Amino acid sequence: MDPCRIRSKSGRGDRTVLLRISRIKMLTDARTLNSGSSHQADVCIIGGGAAGITMAMELLNSDLRVLLLESGGTESDAATQALAQGESIGAPVTSLDNPVSLDQTRLRYLGGTTNHWAGFCRPLSPIDFETRDHLLVSGWPLDYADMVPYWDRATEWVRISDGDFSVDTWERRLGVSAPPIDTFAVEPLAFQITFPTKFGDVYGADLRAAANIEVLLHANAVNLAGDDGQTVTHVDVATLSGVSFSVAARAYVLAAGGIENARLLLASTDNDPAGLGNSNDLVGRYFSEHLQIYAGFGVLEPDFNDVSGLRGGEVAITQGRHAGHVHGAKFALGLTDAHLRSTATTGVELQFLPGRLPDGVPLQEQGIAVGEISALMAHTGPEPGTAVYLQALAEQELNPQSRVMLGTSTDALGMRQVQLDWQYTTADRRRVIAGLRVMAEAIGAADWGRVQLVLGGVHADAHDHMVSGEFLSIFRSVPDEIDLSGFPVGVGFHHMCTTRMADSAAEGVVDPDCRMHEVDNLWVAGSSVFATGGTATPTMSIVALSIRLADHLQDLRRDFADGAISGCP
The missing domain is CATH 3.30.410 (Cholesterol Oxidase; domain 2)
Known part of the structure; x- marks a missing residue:
């Protein structure tokens, strides 16, 4: 099919999203790919945790070809987990009286941090969405009622x-x-x-059998490449074994967690040393925990x-x-x-x-x-x-x-x-x-x-x-x-608000559709888009927002299929 332009329903102009139908069926070890190879998809999801797997499952058997990049394999390994290491320079990060390192708070294998999730589920409260004048930053660009149907649907995925x-x-x-x-x-x-509900274990067989989804294991996204800072042209991917390749897609979804989402954006400096979509210096700010x-x-x-x-x-x-x-x-x-x-x-x-x-x-x-x-x-x-x-x-x-x-x-x-x-x-x-x-x-x-x-x-x-x-x-x-x-x-290992959702680029990193304000074809999923953290444990809302984002991408596809966009067959 030929490229066509799909108009954003939020009125932000035309965005190029090429949608192609093909059939694939596999979980692939990226270490077996050829270095220098290029891979294509309609939707590339970066991260195979609660957000990424939920989106893939919601797009299961659709006419969108989905490629999901997961840093690890189906089980934890020390070398991959070491990629999550970092330095904590602020308040002590502790759990049960004991200091914890950053690589202990997140997991790099299929299922992500659902592999150590205690399973507590509860939706956010109405006040979490309200503007509270006594707080420096508060409120969501969504209403509580907007989220209710997605929390209802999330109950199936979190069991x-x-x-x-x-x-x-x-x-x-x-x-x-x-x-x-x-x-x-x-x-x-x-x-x-819901304990244990490890998304990789629970949904791995579905992903393996999906006709339109490919999961690349041991595939680490290291750069979101682009020519102008407003569009991602491809993802640079590397394995610890030395294989490097690229993935080009029409829509990219960053779903790597509240810390890693910000890290990859900050590290993608092809067009700006401050990182991708970061002209207002908001990427990574407002990091919050419970x-x-x-x-x-x-x-x-x-x-x-x-x-x-x-x-x-x-x-x-x-x-x-x-x-x-x-x-x-x-x-x-x-x-x-x-x-x-x-x-x-x-x-x-x-x-x-x-x-x-x-x-x-x-x-x-x-x-x-x-x-x-x-x-x-x-x-x-x-x-x-x-x-x-x-x-x-x-x-x-x-x-x-x-x-x-x-x-x-x-x-x-x-x-x-x-x-x-x-x-x-x-x-x-x-x-x-x-x-x-x-x-x-x-x-x-x-x-x-x-x-x-x-x-x-x-x-x-x-x-x-x-x-x-x-x-x-x-x-x-x-x-x-x-x-x-x-x-x-x-801490609760709940990393939130580092790419927070807001109506304008002056206040946040993504818009109410979870699309980057400054990057046309890049969306973000997970707790990094939370506008506030509230007190409810985040996984159920992560899943709900991921369902909502999958619906949004499906809506764009339906607009194309219905011929509602001028110039599309």
């Missing part, structure tokens, strides 16, 4: 029951109770949990068995592709949107890890000890039934100084490694403390229990065995280390 996250529904389905706290400021939340804090401990009035909703239950999917698959669900507490609006603050969620108290003696062999909860006992019933460890997950305010950059060191392919300057502020800490106090007061006012906030004084001994099977026993409290101004802040 959960449906898009209903109402607490009443999940109390009924699980046969357990949520925390009995529902006030203006604090409400119970329901999560669906702040994870060991918050404290407490005792709850109900018996251990009566708070099973905090531990979670299981249900089976009843219909669709994954009918019969069993997944989990559990409850937590969060600040309401109404509270966030009225107090000019940011979101905080509180999760509970309950442990059984031995009859008559509120004592753990390890972890929370009687001396640490005795002060709480006077404010509960004569014999509380459950001890809990509290972990908070909080929203980070977007900060332009928190960013992904390129360092001076290079990896085995000669590509400059990442330099991450993660920065959160004292205001983020103050909001975490304020939100936790509101929730602690609500727990007490409901006579559900009493909690003690010990920010900075809780540690996780994850390497130790659990006592009597109680997960709670791996945590210990050190009250002398309480530090409200400098308590440790961990």
